[in-house]
Amino acid sequence: MxxxxxxxxxxxxxxxxxxxxxxxxxxxxxxxxxxxxxxxxxxxxxxxxxxxxxxxxxxxxxxxxxxxxxxxxxxxxxxxxxxxxxxxxxxxxxxxxxxxxxxxxxxxxxxxxxxxxxxxxxxxxxxxxxxxxxxxxxxxxxxxxxxxxxxxxxxxxxxxxxxxxxxxxxxxxxxxxxxxxxxxxxxxxxxxxxxxxxxxxxxxxxxxxxxxxxxxxxxxxxxxxxxxxxxxxxxxxxxxxxxxxxxxxxxxxxxxxxxxxxxxxxxxxxxxxxxxxxxxxxxxxxxxxxxxxxxxxxxxxxxxxxxxxxxxxxxxxxxxxxxxxxxxxxxxxxxxxxxxxxxxxxxxxxxxxxxRTFFRFRAVGCSVNPEIGREGDLQVTPARQAKKVAVVGGGVAGMEAARVAALRGHRVTLFEKRSLGGVLQEGSVAEFKSDLRFLNDYLATQMDKLGVDVVRRRAEAADIVGRFDAAVIAIGGQASAPPIPGIDGPRVMDAIDVFNGGATPGRRVLVLGGGETAVEVALYLQQAGREVTILHRRDELMARDCTITDKISYGEMLARAGIEIITGLQATEISGGRVTAADRNGRTRQFEADSVVTALGYGPNRDGLAAALREGGGMAVYEVGDCVRTAKVYDAMHAGYRAGCRL
The missing domain is CATH 3.20.20.70 (Aldolase class I)
Structure with missing residues (x-):
């Protein structure tokens, strides 16, 4: 033993x-x-x-x-x-x-x-x-x-x-x-x-x-x-x-x-x-x-x-x-x-x-286990008829949908051009987010053990129409790019690219944004030896959809790290390493940095694949996860689970 x-x-x-x-x-x-x-x-x-x-x-x-x-x-x-x-x-x-x-x-x-x-x-x-x-x-x-x-x-x-x-x-x-x-x-x-x-x-x-x-x-x-x-x-x-x-x-x-x-x-x-x-x-x-x-x-x-x-x-x-x-x-x-x-x-x-339990007066739930609290009501049962199912996207929602579908007896093919995990890969890079690696390993292991056929490339409509009975689209979200002059400049990079190694910031970094991703990339870069400043248009960091324990923990980490936090200023222009920002009254300030990292939110990824599959006819098409609404692991996991149960 x-x-x-x-x-x-x-x-x-x-x-x-x-x-x-x-x-x-x-x-x-x-x-x-x-x-x-x-x-x-x-x-x-x-x-x-x-x-x-x-x-x-x-x-x-x-x-x-x-x-x-x-x-x-x-x-x-x-x-x-x-x-x-x-x-x-x-x-x-x-x-x-x-x-x-x-x-x-x-x-x-x-x-x-x-x-x-x-x-x-x-x-x-x-x-x-x-x-x-x-x-x-x-x-x-x-x-x-x-x-x-x-x-x-x-x-x-x-x-x-x-x-x-x-x-x-x-x-x-x-x-x-x-x-x-x-x-x-x-x-x-x-x-x-x-x-x-x-x-x-x-x-x-x-x-x-x-x-x-x-x-x-x-x-x-x-x-x-x-x-x-x-x-x-x-x-x-x-x-x-x-x-x-x-x-x-x-x-x-x-x-x-x-x-x-x-x-x-x-x-x-x-x-x-x-x-x-x-x-x-x-x-x-x-x-x-x-x-x-x-x-x-x-x-x-x-x-x-x-x-x-x-x-x-x-x-x-x-x-x-x-x-x-x-x-x-x-x-x-x-x-x-x-x-x-x-x-x-x-x-x-x-x-x-x-x-979602104590602070919203609900019964207990779990991000990774949709069945908890729904015992005898929400559970995986054998499908009445085995189908050929295509899952497009190997993130949390896609892998969970594939896992449940395979457990129910469907023959599942999963299309993913990158390594399995979706944004779990970038989200778990920082050591203080390493628990996410265990979830990625678990889901990837289930794909292998359940016989899910993983195809390592982007899926096109022609790969699916006429070959599968149903499809689950879980292609994730994409970074928001507000119309700030200079935001596409050579010194500007997205937080996701920083985490996956696609971009390397200089010594002095200005992070634009104040949500969890902005705070996490700021802490990650500070731990890597960068001098980091956070610039946020709102008056409070992590004001939306952040758990109470993350607010407490990240607040303490920011204070220990000595990261400068400037709130109430909206970036209005980026020119080289200089960022101009304005307050609510129009007064401006300028900030110098070697690199600007954006973490200004993420939105659904509508690449047209789901619409093309529906136009092809003859199959049920389900869209789940961040490609519908960017949210948290809880939402992606539960959406994938329910899609797998509906097939």
């Missing part, structure tokens, strides 16, 4: 686990509005539990009906009336061979819903929520009586989990939720017995553990999730986390699940691809050296090679996976079977699972 450590049996308390892989408790937004278990949630967890993961910790469940609920359609465990549905959830997970756990939580100041009441240790708001909801996002400081009620609510929630048949309960003491609000000096400004000293700040957690143990006994597996640090300058560091872990062990906690960050420092909690992989494993290693109970490591452990290395190096006893099991619920089975190349990789884009 390639991963002997990963697939060795393990134990948490008296709970035997078949392997060392644990599904992290990630919220789906698929429960009913009252927190009860929905049929959709059952279908989802049935598929996840089929994947071979040893322990499934179902998503965080709120413990009371006062102020603990964080998100829309969140799972609840606040009432005995929840037990019936939770029993079905636990049974469904266990019927597939996995162990079933559940996490219990109080959101504290981090209430995505933004609705009152919001209760926390002190009146310190989550700044992103305050920017959206105003003063109503400022939490009310909990009274002593309210704290006592919450302690009881946690104990009652643990009791309900046992009654529902779960094998394990986890207390959520991480990620900036209520327990962390008390642990961290950043959010705890109290002067009573719950604030100030380390002993006082840990008092709530101690009382919650004691309450849970009093109601479920000392034999039932009880774990605690902690942030190694909240990454706040005035916050909670690893030394205090280690002491908390030791206290928890003494109180009967059976394992420590180590993560990091809070919602203000979200890039450390849900790290984007610009943050190194295995981001919080260092903290798990530090805690493991200090306690005698198992430690669960987490944080961007996207592939089994990474997981095996962590276990082999003694940095953790178990591996926790959140987003990777949304990207591919069969992650564990494929790793055990030695099919790691078939694992659909999480690219840590945080688009479907975070931005």
């Amino acid at each position: 390639r991963y002997p450590k990963l697939f060795a049996p393990g134990r948490i308390g008296n709970l035997e686990l078949p392997n060392r892989i644990i599904k992290a408790p990630t919220s789906t937004g698929m429960s009913n509005i009252d927190g009860s278990v929905s049929e959709r949630l059952i279908r989802h967890y049935r598929e996840v539990a089929k994947g071979g993961t040893g322990l499934i910790i179902a998503e965080y469940a709120y413990v009371d009906d006062i102020a603990s609920k964080s998100a829309h359609c969140q799972l609840g465990i606040s009432s005995d009336e929840h037990i019936s549905g939770l029993t079905l959830l636990a049974e469904t997970i266990k019927e597939q061979g996995a162990r079933a756990g559940i996490q219990i939580e109080h959101c504290g100041r981090q209430k995505f819903l933004g609705t009152p009441p919001i209760k926390a240790a002190s009146a310190v708001p989550w700044l992103a929520l305050k920017a959206r909801s105003g003063d109503k996002a400022i939490p009310e400081q909990l009274s002593i009586d309210e704290i006592a009620q919450i302690v009881e609510a946690f104990g009652d929630a643990a009791r309900r989990a046992v009654a529902a048949g779960f094998d394990l309960v986890e207390i959520h003491g991480a990620h900036g939720y209520l327990i962390t609000n008390f642990l961290s000096p950043h959010t705890n400004k109290r002067t009573d017995r719950y604030g100030g000293s380390f002993e006082n700040r840990t008092r709530l957690l101690v009382e919650i553990i004691e309450s849970a143990r009093s109601k479920i006994g000392h034999a039932f597996p009880l774990t605690l999730r902690l942030s190694g640090t909240d990454y706040e300058p005035d916050g909670f560091g690893i030394d205090e986390t280690i002491e908390v872990a030791r206290i928890a062990e003494s109180l009967g906690i059976d394992a420590i699940h180590v993560s990091g960050g809070d919602h203000h420092q979200m890039i450390h909690q849900v790290s984007p691809m610009s943050v190194p992989r295995l981001h919080n494993v260092w903290a798990a290693e530090a805690v493991r050296k200090a306690v005698g109970i198992p430690v669960i490591a987490s944080g961007s452990i996207t592939l089994p090679d990474f997981a095996e290395e962590i276990l082999a190096d003694g940095k953790g006893d178990f591996i926790s996976l959140g987003r990777p099991l949304w990207a591919d619920p069969q992650w564990s089975n494929k790793a055990r079977e030695g099919r790691q190349e078939d694992i659909r990789p999480c690219i840590r884009c945080n688009d479907g699972c975070l931005d």
Whole structure:
């Protein structure tokens, strides 16, 4: 076996686990509005539990009906009336061979819903929520009586989990939720017995553990999730986390699940691809050296090679996976079977699972897995009649359409004049975008394994008409070229050409644009030793369609790099190495540079092929991806998937 450590049996308390892989408790937004278990949630967890993961910790469940609920359609465990549905959830997970756990939580100041009441240790708001909801996002400081009620609510929630048949309960003491609000000096400004000293700040957690143990006994597996640090300058560091872990062990906690960050420092909690992989494993290693109970490591452990290395190096006893099991619920089975190349990789884009979920009040989605959240509704099924299908374009949308079509039994030919990957090739050149390489490798591998015939040239209508029954056009987008005098000059080059090596900028570079591509090419060139300035006509960089974690991460990277950013100026003329720009009032400024790199947006590529095929008649023609509307990996992957299902 390639991963002997990963697939060795393990134990948490008296709970035997078949392997060392644990599904992290990630919220789906698929429960009913009252927190009860929905049929959709059952279908989802049935598929996840089929994947071979040893322990499934179902998503965080709120413990009371006062102020603990964080998100829309969140799972609840606040009432005995929840037990019936939770029993079905636990049974469904266990019927597939996995162990079933559940996490219990109080959101504290981090209430995505933004609705009152919001209760926390002190009146310190989550700044992103305050920017959206105003003063109503400022939490009310909990009274002593309210704290006592919450302690009881946690104990009652643990009791309900046992009654529902779960094998394990986890207390959520991480990620900036209520327990962390008390642990961290950043959010705890109290002067009573719950604030100030380390002993006082840990008092709530101690009382919650004691309450849970009093109601479920000392034999039932009880774990605690902690942030190694909240990454706040005035916050909670690893030394205090280690002491908390030791206290928890003494109180009967059976394992420590180590993560990091809070919602203000979200890039450390849900790290984007610009943050190194295995981001919080260092903290798990530090805690493991200090306690005698198992430690669960987490944080961007996207592939089994990474997981095996962590276990082999003694940095953790178990591996926790959140987003990777949304990207591919069969992650564990494929790793055990030695099919790691078939694992659909999480690219840590945080688009479907975070931005389109929590910030848009939708159920969970995934950029690379269109089926997640649509289990039993959206799935690949055999075609009623096998067809000869032409796919034109080997980017994300084209390869996904080809993959699904081939799985359904169609004979697929894919035309691509370049190497497979489309703009994934340019998009993954920078090291801070390297997760995209895993997706490209996965899709290209599937083309080979599924017998897709890849033709390495441009497709013409004559290559397709009369030879195929259907065609999918996925030829991508093209750079926008606004009518700026001099934009076609010899010192001007497009960002895509910079990434693919088709253009080499000089020492001083002026980047025109302020979207993600502009920021990424600026950072890439600065890391390559160039002096870079960004010139953007809007007042804010990355203002449109950029995930919250990319905004945070890229903002920090730009600040560290010392890249000059000039906003509110529109380039009006390029002459040699001189760019003239004007503000809204017509006042002009001039900038000197050796090279000008444009990243001014991209539009659909309408080369006429789809129209020509339709005119030829006799075949269904589908256009997908950037050739229809330039968007993100999420949109391209989902469009390709649906096209493959329609054929």
